[in-house]
Amino acid sequence: MGEMSRRDLFKLAGAGVLIGSVYSVGYTKPVKSPGRMLPPPKGNRVVIVGGGWAGVTAAKYIKKEMPRAEVVLIEKRKIFMSCPISNVWLGGLVEMDFLMHDYHTPASKYGYTFINATVLDIDRAKRRVYTNEGYVDYDYLILAPGIGYNYDAWFKGDREMARYCGTHFPSAFIPGSEHIALKRKVHNFEEGTFVLVVPPPPHRCPPAPYERAAMIAYVFKKNRVKGKLIILDPKKDIKPKGPGFRNAYVELYGDLVEYVPNAKIKEVDPVKKVIRTTAGDFKFDDANLNPPHRAGDLAWKADLVNPKTGWCDVDPLTLQSKKDPRVFVAGDASSVKGFPKSGDMAHNHTQTMVVKALVALMKGKDPKEAVRAPTNTCYSMVNGDPKEAIVINVIYDIDRKKGTVVKKKVNVENRRSKQLATATFEWARALYRDMFS
């Protein structure tokens, strides 16, 4: 392709010409240019990039609150797989179809356009989103790209090693194949040491690594594994729901689980299967290696990430990007003090803040006045037989004078119970039906 940049390529593509990709072997393969996919917007088109918890929620609620808005949801996956509850599935307590949902039903019901395409680039100056199917122009953009894995923190740009690590020891914090691979590992494990690395905060779903550990331990206990699960945590203690997880590890799984605090990663060698940490070196037979998280790749391509934090700086009330007020960053990629990166939080802040602010903006009203305080509820399954869970619930309040969100009340129930396990499933079912039925 010589010196031609991708953006140059799209310029040509936008002009509707045929282009050719020149290969080093010296022949040209003609391909049809990806052109404009939708007519130019008329002032109320919202393009949502990313069909996760935030993106799907945004699409529905914008249409509900402002039916005349033109809403376009672009997602590369053909089917939605839920990351929340995936640990419960890992433990074998629900079937895969509990996690799986279709994009077509809500798009049809609420009247938004679903485009099943991969976003390649975002040109904020032109307000244009490029996909492998063509480009779409927007008036407002909701960017909901989720998270990416920062393997660079471990392998300093060694892509081969990062790929090796991701292939052999998948993190499974981004739904899909990785989750299935991890489940196979866990259920096949018979003896030795299995290590679970907790990523440093902030990462997707703060209690998820600990819930995952509990579910892995449950499977090991059931399968009478001769060995142990070592949890390497860079933090000094389990947080959130620390007592609930700790009690579960000790009371339910005993010697099967070894929790190691203050284990900051110094070096990961996935080939020799050794991890060097500030709490010592650990050899393992198999592992769930979770590198640090950062904003999803598309946020970086859109140049909306603060490189110092790895996340997008946003207004804490409206979640508008501090770099571009036409762009709202919803879900895990945004950085708001006090907001965990979780499915329920993404669903909540998208509905009560992002959508309210954007609709107000489109109606010529004050976006900050329109937002409402979100809540966040997070159940964690800690036992599989009987099913038992713990829960945290956070009520937020809005300080309109300071323009910030504050935690008003935090309720934690660390005493695991069957009732909370039953509620865990309804928590999920209710959210799924809100987004997908």
Added chain:
Amino acid sequence: MDRRDFIRVCTAVALTSPSLLTDVLLAKGSGFKPYRKALLVNREGKPLRPEEVLPSKEYIFFYPYRSTPCLLINLGKEVGPVKVKTKEGDTYLWQGGVGPARSIVAFSAICTHQLSHPTPSQTFINYYPEGKIAKAVRRDRVIQCCAHMSAFDPARGGEVIEGPAPFPLTAIVLSYEEGKIYALGTLGREVYEDFFDVFRPDLRKLYGSSRRARELVDVCKVMSMEEYTKEIVRC
């Protein structure tokens, strides 16, 4: 019963505060919606007597459709009319309690957040009577949904106390006539259309068809929640 009749009902209990009635007239899109007048009966099919509704328990009946559950509650003390506030700042007048002590109230048991409701196998949305603390909201005499911890105030027309519920529980308007309790209609925003749409397969299983699930009732059998469901999930 039309809107005017409803206002007369309210007048009977709200004479001390005529200004509240103005709010009824001004209420937009959240007013009284009449359905069939339905007699509340006990397990034997006889008219439910107010003294059968114990303050220490929660009861369930189905109204205005045969598949839409409601909570029947005796708050144990007189409850007067209340101007119900929504999160959007709208208000409407709720009639308060009925019965000899004006302490009996009823609300749709379908959570306005994401439609959790009692089923024969379990219920996540419950009334916490005096002395039974709902942990998330840290109080009793409250209706709380354990799916995402929305809490509603049954003494204030089902107003949202806290949690993600976007608007109050739909109130069931009751009347007390010659010792009998009737359901007359609903007050506040309804979620029935979403309910029928989302739970179609479940309703078919329970009632034979979606059409049957939508049948309006003129008699409501009142049961204790324990009688109706296998598992009461409290949190």
